[in-house]
Amino acid sequence: MFPSEDILVSTITSQNPTAPTIGAPFHLARSPICVTATGECIGDGLFAGQDYSAGEQITSIERPLIGSIDTQRLKDTCANCYVWTEGSSLGSRLYVKDGTKVQTCAGCKRFRYCSKPCQKEAWNRGHKHECKALKPISDKEIPKAVLAAMELLIRRKHGLIADSDWVLLCRLDTHIDDFKRNGKYGGIELMAMGTSQFSWTQDTFSKDFVAGMYARILTNSLTIVTPTFDPLGIMVDPVLSHLNHSCDPNAFIVMDGSEAVIRTLKPIEKDEEILISYIDTTNPYARRQSELQARWFFTCRCKKCQKGATCSEDKWAISPQNLASEWKAIADDLIKSEAETQSPANHVGDSRDEKRVAALQAKAFVLYEEQQTANPLEAIEKIRVGMRLCHQSGLWPPHRQPYAALREDLILNLLSVGKYRDAWTHSAKRYWNILPALYQEKVHPLRVVHMWQTAMLALYLANESEPVAPGVELGLIAYALISEVKDISQLSHGENSAFARSVQRKYGEIATEMQSELGANAGDIMSSAIKQQIALFREMSDRVEY
Numbered sequence: 001m002f003p004s005e006d007i008l009v010s011t012i013t014s015q016n017p018t019a020p021t022i023g024a025p026f027h028l029a030r031s032p033i034c035v036t037a038t039g040e041c042i043g044d045g046l047f048a049g050q051d052y053s054a055g056e057q058i059t060s061i062e063r064p065l066i067g068s069i070d071t072q073r074l075k076d077t078c079a080n081c082y083v084w085t086e087g088s089s090l091g092s093r094l095y096v097k098d099g100t101k102v103q104t105c106a107g108c109k110r111f112r113y114c115s116k117p118c119q120k121e122a123w124n125r126g127h128k129h130e131c132k133a134l135k136p137i138s139d140k141e142i143p144k145a146v147l148a149a150m151e152l153l154i155r156r157k158h159g160l161i162a163d164s165d166w167v168l169l170c171r172l173d174t175h176i177d178d179f180k181r182n183g184k185y186g187g188i189e190l191m192a193m194g195t196s197q198f199s200w201t202q203d204t205f206s207k208d209f210v211a212g213m214y215a216r217i218l219t220n221s222l223t224i225v226t227p228t229f230d231p232l233g234i235m236v237d238p239v240l241s242h243l244n245h246s247c248d249p250n251a252f253i254v255m256d257g258s259e260a261v262i263r264t265l266k267p268i269e270k271d272e273e274i275l276i277s278y279i280d281t282t283n284p285y286a287r288r289q290s291e292l293q294a295r296w297f298f299t300c301r302c303k304k305c306q307k308g309a310t311c312s313e314d315k316w317a318i319s320p321q322n323l324a325s326e327w328k329a330i331a332d333d334l335i336k337s338e339a340e341t342q343s344p345a346n347h348v349g350d351s352r353d354e355k356r357v358a359a360l361q362a363k364a365f366v367l368y369e370e371q372q373t374a375n376p377l378e379a380i381e382k383i384r385v386g387m388r389l390c391h392q393s394g395l396w397p398p399h400r401q402p403y404a405a406l407r408e409d410l411i412l413n414l415l416s417v418g419k420y421r422d423a424w425t426h427s428a429k430r431y432w433n434i435l436p437a438l439y440q441e442k443v444h445p446l447r448v449v450h451m452w453q454t455a456m457l458a459l460y461l462a463n464e465s466e467p468v469a470p471g472v473e474l475g476l477i478a479y480a481l482i483s484e485v486k487d488i489s490q491l492s493h494g495e496n497s498a499f500a501r502s503v504q505r506k507y508g509e510i511a512t513e514m515q516s517e518l519g520a521n522a523g524d525i526m527s528s529a530i531k532q533q534i535a536l537f538r539e540m541s542d543r544v545e546y
């Protein structure tokens, strides 16, 4: 048992950030981005230890210190290596070995593992202590943040978290005062009480310390994702959790099983701060600010936010004054009847026309959120209503949110009900008109993953007897896309990543198949045919109604 964690933590938090180590890929220092309204610097961040070009690895962390899987994913995800054995999106699971299954831990009946070695690794990391504590409460649904806090406290109590990690972790802000101000501190105290009780650590950590640690998890966790960015849970890590946010980030975290890698999105100079994004940065300015304020308690002053609502995310296809009169009437009704239209997250401007546009935007976001909890067929209907609103009002360019996000979910839902052809035309629209606008860097991992999914859909449809449109040969389009993804995935995911390797493998299979079909002149025949097919693929993006 430790004499007094509270004393240890207060000593640590007053220390200065670590000095840079020569030759290290990054270092921790005071961040100029974390400032109060009066300009006082209040937080740390990670800074580049050398110059990096776009698409380079900065560092790799074998596994985050603490990971906690979403309740929904506990049943189909390995709690050690984070392999997701189900997966919904097309082409997203090629990197998972066929027949991978997970089995429940016989003790706690909560976590599942894909193999004996994974179970053993988790056991030795601390599950041997945690399992006993979780066993009597195996029938209770426990929020992932509580499970993360339990793991953290149990492992520290049993000497399974190094002092150096603990020191860094305890330096992260708890935001307790912010929680007290927004009225959520009571809930935190309650969760912390449960955490202490369930983890059998009351003898080691005080009530206030646990509340602080729980609050720290809420404001410093990152999302565990698959290599294709399907969310699986949350992770807390002394290094990763020190990364600050920018709506115009220069880096991102990509995961390969339990390994988390920080990679660059743009060139970064030595001593420049490494910034990732915490949120969907494709949203308009007011929405981004509201989300960051509500969840992380800060006003973002990144380069993009300093320009206010003037960037491409905030551009309308027509000016608000030119909205057709029937849409003005619809907007006026919404202003009278729907509270959401007044939310600061939808703020567009103070003129009457801007308020109307904000009301239509609020409605589109409500529809976007509502469809997320509906079954696929209902979701498709709701999404179509939202997309028609965006299209028929004439206000939205295809990449403006939530129009682009609605199409994204439409594609996923169409795939899940087997409407592959419909999904294909929307994917073509997304490929040509949306991805380059949303993710301007070619190495952006979300752009790469979406390209990959488009390629896999083309490949699937290539085997159907009826072409999707006259003259279209989807096999060739798939080949061209896979070959593009093959090259870029080395930069977005890393050449040795499971994702890049599975793309490489697929490319090899298809190239061999094409060569055996077309013979010695395969290269020449294909390059002219591909040009023609790409032109047809581009034309397909104009065939969607909205």
Ligand SMILES: C[S@@+](CC[C@H](N)C(=O)[O-])C[C@H]1O[C@@H](n2cnc3c(N)ncnc32)[C@H](O)[C@@H]1O
Residues within 6 Å of the ligand: 031, 033, 034, 035, 042, 043, 044, 045, 171, 172, 173, 219, 220, 221, 241, 242, 243, 244, 245, 246, 296, 297, 298, 299, 300, 301, 302
């Ligand atoms: C995951 S932590 C990052 C580490 C944090 N800077 C620290 O030293 O504890 C998230 C917190 O960092 C601060 N932060 C991150 N990005 C910021 C930004 N762009 N502007 C202002 N504060 C930021 C906020 O206080 C946020 O709640």
